[in-house]
Amino acid sequence: xxxTQYSAINWLMRILRRPGFWFILVILALxxxxxxxxxxAHPAFLSQLTASFSLDRHAFERILYLAPIVWCGFLFxxxxxxxxxxxxxxxxxxxxxxxxxxxMDALFETGAVFVIGNVLAISFSSLRREREYxxxxxxxxxxxxxxSEELSVMQQNLRYYLQQATRAQEEERKRISHELHDDTIxxxxxxxxxxxxxxxxxxxxxxDTRLHMEELWQQTDNILRGVRRLSQDLRPAALDRLxxxxxxxxxxxxxxxxxxxxxxxxxxxxxHRLPEEATIALFRITQEALRNVWxxxxxxxxGITVEFDKSRTRITISxxxxxxxxxxxxxxxxxxxxxxxxxxxxxxxxxGGTLTVQSQPDKGTSIIVELPx
Numbered sequence: 001x002x003x004t005q006y007s008a009i010n011w012l013m014r015i016l017r018r019p020g021f022w023f024i025l026v027i028l029a030l031x032x033x034x035x036x037x038x039x040x041a042h043p044a045f046l047s048q049l050t051a052s053f054s055l056d057r058h059a060f061e062r063i064l065y066l067a068p069i070v071w072c073g074f075l076f077x078x079x080x081x082x083x084x085x086x087x088x089x090x091x092x093x094x095x096x097x098x099x100x101x102x103x104m105d106a107l108f109e110t111g112a113v114f115v116i117g118n119v120l121a122i123s124f125s126s127l128r129r130e131r132e133y134x135x136x137x138x139x140x141x142x143x144x145x146x147x148s149e150e151l152s153v154m155q156q157n158l159r160y161y162l163q164q165a166t167r168a169q170e171e172e173r174k175r176i177s178h179e180l181h182d183d184t185i186x187x188x189x190x191x192x193x194x195x196x197x198x199x200x201x202x203x204x205x206x207x208d209t210r211l212h213m214e215e216l217w218q219q220t221d222n223i224l225r226g227v228r229r230l231s232q233d234l235r236p237a238a239l240d241r242l243x244x245x246x247x248x249x250x251x252x253x254x255x256x257x258x259x260x261x262x263x264x265x266x267x268x269x270x271x272h273r274l275p276e277e278a279t280i281a282l283f284r285i286t287q288e289a290l291r292n293v294w295x296x297x298x299x300x301x302x303g304i305t306v307e308f309d310k311s312r313t314r315i316t317i318s319x320x321x322x323x324x325x326x327x328x329x330x331x332x333x334x335x336x337x338x339x340x341x342x343x344x345x346x347x348x349x350x351x352g353g354t355l356t357v358q359s360q361p362d363k364g365t366s367i368i369v370e371l372p373x
Contacts, residue, residue, distance in 0.1 A: 021076075024084065027068045032091045062092060062109045066117050073121025074128060081121030085114050163350050170235075170280055177235035180227055188224040195220055229258070236283075244279045245271065248304055251287060255302070259294035261319075262301050269308030278371050281351045282315055285344045289317040289367045292340050297321025297365060311372065318366040323359045344369070 065088040073081030089110065096106030195217035199210055232254070239247035245267065252263040274282070286304060293302045299321030307314040341357060344367065348355040353371035 021072075024068045024072050024075075027071075028065075028084075028087060028091065031064050031068070062106075062113050065092065065113050066120065069113075069117030070120045070124060073118075074124050077125050078118075078122050081118055081125070085117045085121075088117070089114050159350065162346065166347070166350060167277075173234045174240075177231045177237075180231040180234070181237070184227055185224065185231065188220060188227060192217060192220045192224055229254070233287075239279065239283055243273055244282060245306065247283050248286060248306065251283070251290065252304060255290050255294060261290075261294045261299055263290065263304065264302075265304045265306070267306050267308075271308055274313060274371075278313070278351050278353075281347045281353070282313070282369065282371065285347055285355070285367075285369050286315060286317055288340050288344055293317075293319045293321060293365075297323075299364065312370055314368060314370045316366055316368045318364060320364045323361050323363050323365050325361060326357060326359055341367075 100106035299319035
């Protein structure tokens, strides 16, 4: 209750501080004084105007009270209009009751002024609120459009950054792969041959020493194969020298050899060479998909289908594994811990492509990546 009274007093104080309130009081006084002062007469043209509308002088004056009521409603809302209409009612009723020659007509006109004034004030107040709402809505739409444009610029900048980061990553992979091939692998090859020569030669070595040398040779050979496989995983030589399809065939044979998942490559359509970025993106997506197959799916078979078209290139990686339930949005894959699929999607988007995941429990998984051109 105290809060309501404080709010009303605060509203009244704000009104009293506004010049419009005092101007409306002046208008009410200028209308009321002639209404009671019989000695004042209207100018001739005003009398003719009221007569043309079949109105007497005091009826016209009552109509004039609509102006401050409506204006106050426009400035201060419906509460201001209601208070002004009460003031007008207080000014009109004494004459209508005690002075007017036709009190019933005067009372009717006074009631009509009160009702019509409030209706008009409420209507104008509603129109003003609607206009303010539209202004706010337009401002909000403009702000939303501005934010959308800023987000679009940020997304473009982020995409550019990801493209540059991916290029730098691939260049670093390529450099490390070449260094492993040209330096580390060659040194391991030389070391392996020397150990083999020592183990198989007639150098007067004891049998234990010879066996130990053979073990060292075997370990070196295993390390050599592991480094060679690491070098190929980082950047297969076939990808740079021969293109996408030979690199995919090498990848399939490598997966079959090291994971036991039988993997085949099928080619549909007329082969053609793709741009370097598209080639790398398709290879990396396929590589990550096959890595997921032998790590998580429990599959025994996998297939890579490459479809060439005049307008697009599509690769489908499918398996007969356990599958999983897909989220409603592919963007939710990261929340479910499937970061590999999210990375594949980002790679596809960076080269203007799309990635589709199809999977059901116990029915395997298919990953379809499609690029234009």
